[in-house]
Amino acid sequence: MLIPARLVTIWAVLQLGILLLLQQAFAVWMMALFASMLVYKLITHLSGRPAIGLKLVNLIAAVIAIALMFNLRQSGVLNFMLQILLLAAICRLLALKHSYDARQLVWVHYFLIGSCFVMHQDMLVALIIFFAFTVNLYSHFYLFAPSAVKVQWHQTGRSLLIILPLWLGMFLLFPRVPPFWQIPNAKIASSGLSDTLDPGSxxxxxxxxxxxxxxxxxxxxxxxxxxxxxxxxxxxxxxxxxxxxxxxxxxxxxxxxxxxxxxxxxxxxxxxxxxxxxxxxxxxxxxxxxxxxxxxxxxxxxxxxxxxxxxxxxxxxxxxxxxLATDNERDINLDVAEGNAETLNFARQLAKQHSTPAALVQAISAHFNQQDYYYSLTPPMLGSNSIDEFLFDTRTGFCSHYASATALILRAAGVPARVVGGYQGGVWHPQQGYLAVRQREAHAWVEYLYEDQWHLYDPTAAVAPERILDSLESALTLEQQQMLMSGWLELELLQNLRLQLMHLDYYWSVWVLGFNDNNQQAIWRNLRQHITLIAITFTTLLALIFAGFVFSWWRNRPLNSTHAATLLIQRQLGKLLQSKAANQSMSAFLRQLSAQHPTQRDWLILLTLSYEQAVFNNDTHALKSLQKQLKCNSKRLKILRRSIKNT
Amino acid sequence: MLTQLHNVERNLNQVILGKPHQIRLALCCLLAEGHLLLEDLPGMGKTTLAHALADSLGLSYRRVQFTSDLLPGDLVGMNIYDSRSQQFRFQAGPVFSQVLLADEINRASPKTQSALLEAMEEKQVSIDGETRALPKPFFVIATQNPLFHAGTSALPESQLDRFMFRLSLGFPDRKAEHLLLQRDSSNSRLELLTEKLDLDQLRTLQQQVPQINASDSLIDYLLSLVEASRQRNDMLPLSPRASKAILRAAKAFALINNRDYVNADDVQQVFPYVAEHRLDPTSSAQESRLSTLILKATPCSI
Structure with missing residues (x-):
């Protein structure tokens, strides 16, 4: 059987979507290559040209696979596996002709869609992945029943309805098994602070x-x-x-x-x-x-x-x-390196005036506060003796400038000191009850050693106390603030929306991603505690469902043989009845059926006889034989129903 | 018995060519003990059918040609003074027969028509205050010309209602007419009738009709047909007498079709011929517009 045309379109689009979702696993040239292969397939397919021959596709696949292999070291094993898998799927699609070729392809799609979770855990992306999954499910039913439009939708919907509670149950109750194999780490650039702090990072x-x-x-x-x-x-x-x-x-x-x-x-x-x-x-x-x-x-x-x-x-x-952990730690933090002579001098002078580290720190604060020092995100470039230039020349900088200068001064004055990198503050969302710390809250400050304890000291607070007490924005001039804002953020509505999304994402990470063994055990414990309540609820629910069934049976119960036979035949004929005129009698309809399908004539005539006996003569024996006949001929009935659907 | 009936039917079909359906319906009417009204243009063979039916049933029959000057007394008979016995003696009219052929019934005056009315419904006649029972069985097979013909007076609704069936033979198809012309002979075609039903056989068959099974759901279907006529205002509503007639007719139809139960098809088959003249007395028998309308509009789930 030839592959339905619509299916190829759906799959080409689906594979493009998977390619986009997995983009982190692909180098730019692979993305371009794969995308162009898919777009080419889509265009040729939509313009009605036939699929590419298998030999050519095999050749293309081999060439690309070799190229991917050469790239193996750069991309890592995991990415390589994803690349090969997607390559296989795309090449299969390129050469797709018959529907039996496509059966493995659907399953590979499921796997590829699932593997998107290696790259993404966001809620939005999870929704997109779920959508892709639904599309693939639909295509799966489409593959096996291309002509029955209703069936595809019904089955897709039904499958989802079955799957969702199953998923939820597994998620909540199935024991968390450690992974069977280690997922090789994807080689992706890191974000946030780094091992090195230079003015500007x-x-x-x-x-x-x-x-x-x-x-x-x-x-x-x-x-x-x-x-x-x-x-x-x-x-x-x-x-x-x-x-x-x-x-x-x-x-x-x-x-x-x-x-x-x-x-x-x-x-x-x-x-x-x-x-x-x-x-x-x-x-x-x-x-x-x-x-x-x-x-x-x-x-x-x-x-x-x-x-x-x-x-x-x-x-x-x-x-x-x-x-303080070790003496070595003290020694490391006294090293002042070479250069920055002015600063060292300045530090030694300060050290003579102030004996204790606390006094020294206060003096440094006073120095920054009383002299003309500015807090700015766009400080001038500094030369080789960067701290000298900053302290005595430009006097403009932000946290890392002040922190490194202070640490150097303290070290030069004989107080062990170090720069600490991290984040300061955050945005508190009282309703949701969490603090959101963004990359822009990145900060640097100083810790100095006194009496075997590390003390925190933030020189930026001396220059721009608003940065610490409030937020980064408040420490900046209006012009600088505007520089920070990307254009669309200014729209209040969009900003609000973004905030709401962030909150939603928060719940997602707390309740879905953060759901671990402990939570699961807690659920089991809870379940065990309320076992009687659950049992009662469950039994009540079952009883209600059962009562509902009984009630619906009772309402539709056959009043007599006549009614029973009518109900029986209506149920068994099912969709066949769509071709029965409303005013046509059932026997006339059965006769018409047997005229249309001469091969089914004999049993249909017998069926008509039994039916009439049961309906018009209140004959219970006939009703039984009608049941028997319907059962015996259920396969033929199915064939009939299908033939009606196809016409 | 039923086989004999079928023989009769086959025989009738040799007399009236190409009209098997009408013949079956006519027999069905007689089995259901209903009166039959044949409506057609002159020369379509309705009198022949009426004759043939009466003949086949082996009953005594009288034929009355209705004219505008026919008086009720001519139909039911009258008391005549016998001078010899010096007493009034009842001279029975043609109505005192098992089968009355009322030819061109709509030519008679309404007065005469209504005299027939009593006879048809009550199966008895009253003359000079004396009630006389009619023989059993008593059928009226009436023929009439379509109403637009000159010198006709329409049967009133009440009287039409007393006819169980109204049939029209219509033109024979070409093949049947060809055969008819081919076999043209001076002898009456009625001589062809060899198979007859005797009185006992007819009675037994007639007694079987009410015993034919009509299930609840079938009666429900019939009632929904009848109710459909009552909910519309472009037709006369069907009376309970009409629904009784429909069921009886359907039962007879089932009997002829060799079944001991009525099915929905029986009802659908007889419905136009039993209902149409009740739904619209002015309609012509060739059409069955209103009854078809009802049949189409009423869903049938059995």
Missing amino acids: IEQLVRDDSLAFRAEFDGAPPSQDQLYWRSYLYEDFDGRRWQVNAVRKNRNRMPNITATGTTDNMQYRIIAEASRQYNLFALALPSKVNNDVYIGSGGLIKSNKPVSQRISYQVTGANTLIA
């Missing part, structure tokens, strides 16, 4: 409006000026850039800090977006975490593997200072 983040993570608190959220989300410790300074020390990159866990006698007073949950980095976020001093994360050295929270999907974890911690 945060500037780029500030222009990025996307979400970094969300946080929910047990109890009231801390005030804005306490929300310093630590993510990176920059301790190596080369005179211009700050880098993460190699010690922090290993997987050492933080020594047990509960011994220090601090009491945990904070509990919160972080839902972090995919960043393809190990480093996550925490306030002050975390003491306990769950899921796939651990507390690394320096009190930073890290993930066991790069965060390639949105993850959520629970943190218990104290809002206290972080203790």
Whole structure:
């Protein structure tokens, strides 16, 4: 049987959609190649030209497969597998002629659609994937029943109705099995802060409006000026850039800090977006975490593997200072590197005037505050002695400038100090009860060591206190604010819509993506607790359904043999009756049927006889034999029904 | 018995060529103990059919040619003074026969027509205050010309209602007429009739008719047909007498078709001939517009 024309169109569009959904797995040239193959197929198909010959398609497939193989190292195993699979599907479509060729193709489509979840966990994309799934389901029914339009829609709808509760049940109750195989990590650029902090890296983040993570608190959220989300410790300074020390990159866990006698007073949950980095976020001093994360050295929270999907974890911690772990840590944080002579001089002078680190810090604050220092997102370019130039020349910069300058001054004055990279503040949504922290909340500040404790000091607060107390926007001039806003954001309605979507996405991540073993066990526990209630509800429901059945049977019950026979034959003939005129008697209709289908004539005549006996003569025996005849001839009836449908 | 009836039917078909359906309906009318009205143009063979029917049933029959000056007394008879016995003696009219052939019934005056009316319904006549029963069985087979013909006076609705069936033979088809001309002979075609039903056989058959089974759903269907006529204002509503007639006719039709139950097709078959002249007395028998309308508009689920 030839493949129905509409099916090829549907599949070409579907494959284009899958290609777009999986675009992260494809290099640009592959996207272009695959898309052009599909568009070519679509155009030739719609203009009625036949499919390409199998030999040519095989040749094309082989060439492209070899090219993909050469690219294997760049794209990684997972992406390569997806590429090969999609290539196979596209080439199959190019050469598609008969409907039996297409049967595997539908199943491959299901697999490809499912694999889109490797790349996306968003709610919107999930909806799109679900739509693609529905389209494929429809095409599946279309493939097997091309002429029965009603059947395709009915079956698709029915399947979805069956699938949805099944999905929900599996999602809620089926035990979470660890993956059978490791999904190779996709090689995708990471987002957010990085191992290196140079003046300018945060500037780029500030222009990025996307979400970094969300946080929910047990109890009231801390005030804005306490929300310093630590993510990176920059301790190596080369005179211009700050880098993460190699010690922090290993997987050492933080020594047990509960011994220090601090009491945990904070509990919160972080839902972090995919960043393809190990480093996550925490306030002050975390003491306990769950899921796939651990507390690394320096009190930073890290993930066991790069965060390639949105993850959520629970943190218990104290809002206290972080203790010095090793003496080595002190030594590292005293290195001032070469250059920046002016700054070093300035620092030594300050050190002579102020003996304690606290006084020193106050002096630095005063310096920034009283002198002409400006907070700006567009500072002038700096030369090789960048901190000298910033402190004494340009005097304009943003958090990373102030933080690195302060850290250097402190180090030069003999106080161990380091730059901390992370996020400051966030947007609190009181109704939904979560804090949204975007990339633009990226911030850098300083920690200095005093009496074996690391103290937090944010020099930016001295220059632009609004940045800390309120938000980034308030610290900027109007002109700078406008620069931050992309055009469409100005529309209030759209902004509102975007916000609502973000909230929806939040619930999605909390209730769907964040649903884990613990939640599941909780559900089972709950179920067990309310077992009697559930049993009662279930029985009542069953009883109601049963009563409904009985009632509907009772209402449609055959009053006598006449009625029963009429009902019986109406039910059995079903769609055949569509071709019966309303005023035509059933026997006349049966006679007409047997005239139309001479091969079915004999049993139809017998059927008519029994029917008439049952209906017009109240003959119960005839009713029984009518039932028997209908049962025996059910296959023939089916054939008849089909023949009517096809005409 | 039924076989004999079918023999008679076959025989009749040799006399009246090419009209098997009308013949079956006419027999059906007689089995249902109804009176039959044949309406046609002159020369279509209605008198022949009436004759043939009466002949085949083996009953005594009298024929009355209705004219405008026919008096009721000519029909039912009268008391005549016998001078010899010095008493009034009843001289029975032609109505005292088992089959009355009323030829061209619509030529008679309404007065005479209504005299027939009593006889048809009550199966008795009253003369000079004395009621006399008519013989059993008593059929009236009447023929009439279409109403637009000169010198006719329409039968009143009440009288039309007393005829169970109204049939029209219509023109024979070409083949039948060809045969008719071919066999043309000076002898009456009625001589062809060899198969006859005797009185006992007829009675037995007539007694079987009411015993034919009519199921509830069939009666429901019949009633929905009747009700359809009552809900419309472009036709006369069908009376309960009409619905009784329809059912009786359908039963007889089922009997002729060798069944012991009535099916929906029986009802649909007889309905136009039983109902049309009741729905519209002025209609011509060749058409069955209103009854077809009702049949089309009423859904049949059995």
